[in-house]
Amino acid sequence: MTFWLLLTVNSITFGSLLFLLAAGFSLIFGLMRIPNLTHGSLFMLGAYFGATFVGGMLGMMFNFWVAAVMAALLVAAFGAVIERLLLRRLPGQQMAQVLVTLGISFIVADFCLMVWGGDPVAVATPDTLVGSVRLGPMIFPIYRIAVIGIAVVVAIALWLLLDRTRLGAMIRAGVDDPDMARVVGIRVSRLFTIVFALGAGIAAFAGVIGGPILTVYPGLDQYMLPLALVVVILGGSGSLLGSVVGSLIIGVLYNFGQALLPELAYFVLFLPMVLVLLLRPQGLFGRFIP
Numbered sequence: 001m002t003f004w005l006l007l008t009v010n011s012i013t014f015g016s017l018l019f020l021l022a023a024g025f026s027l028i029f030g031l032m033r034i035p036n037l038t039h040g041s042l043f044m045l046g047a048y049f050g051a052t053f054v055g056g057m058l059g060m061m062f063n064f065w066v067a068a069v070m071a072a073l074l075v076a077a078f079g080a081v082i083e084r085l086l087l088r089r090l091p092g093q094q095m096a097q098v099l100v101t102l103g104i105s106f107i108v109a110d111f112c113l114m115v116w117g118g119d120p121v122a123v124a125t126p127d128t129l130v131g132s133v134r135l136g137p138m139i140f141p142i143y144r145i146a147v148i149g150i151a152v153v154v155a156i157a158l159w160l161l162l163d164r165t166r167l168g169a170m171i172r173a174g175v176d177d178p179d180m181a182r183v184v185g186i187r188v189s190r191l192f193t194i195v196f197a198l199g200a201g202i203a204a205f206a207g208v209i210g211g212p213i214l215t216v217y218p219g220l221d222q223y224m225l226p227l228a229l230v231v232v233i234l235g236g237s238g239s240l241l242g243s244v245v246g247s248l249i250i251g252v253l254y255n256f257g258q259a260l261l262p263e264l265a266y267f268v269l270f271l272p273m274v275l276v277l278l279l280r281p282q283g284l285f286g287r288f289i290p
Helices: 002-032 039-055 064-085 094-116 142-164 166-176 178-183 188-214 220-235 240-260 262-279
Strands: 132-135 138-141
Touching: 002 039, 002 138, 002 142, 002 166, 002 188, 002 220, 002 240, 039 064, 039 094, 039 188, 039 220, 064 188, 094 220, 132 142, 138 142, 142 166, 142 188, 142 240, 166 178, 166 188, 178 188, 220 240, 220 262, 240 262
Parallel strands: none
Antiparallel strands: 132 138
16 A cells, blocks of 8 residues: 555656646647747756756855746746747747757757766755655655645646736737737737746756756756657647646656556557547647647
């Protein structure tokens, strides 16, 4: 029983990290129709920034949460630059967008390798979240439970932003009908920058809080990006609920598959994506995009 419960907690924790990564990715694709292949690199870049700030590599050691916010802001600014200087010049050109974002991901990966080297970088767990909590005969790591709580808070905050604010109404208008949004005076290009920067910042924040669990190493971007793609395809682009449900499904399938059927782990992981593409191409909670 303890094994199954721990595996479930680990699955939900990993699903929470996937949600933080995939939520921005889904929103970017849902609003901008940009297949942003840099998203995994933004996750990794944020993780390296966070490790640098927390580890005192700059001669000054920052609090873990301050480091996470700083990394998120830096990567969000980088994402805004990418959108304004590169992707804005390629509207509707999905093949060009794929190539540009893929190229940027390679550049970011080489930059990280040049600056931080090829050895894995460990990120220390925040002192206040070290240890475990006991519930009867079961013991759960406090930090993993905290990650789940953070994902819940971010999900609620994004829901409030999208459904209860004027900015969220404009974003939803841009998702539903960007041409009509422009007609009524919404600056869709500015929304694109805000959404891209927001998605990049959330991905970087996820990279930092995922550091104590995953460690930070070259290739982390290529490990996380396919999983985020599966989440978006499964849940539906532009759907926050789809990101939540898809992340939990993939987190559970991935961890249980690795533990119980390691030789078939990727078959178990990608089979739902194939079925969804065949039966409901827009995803479980997405809308059909003509």
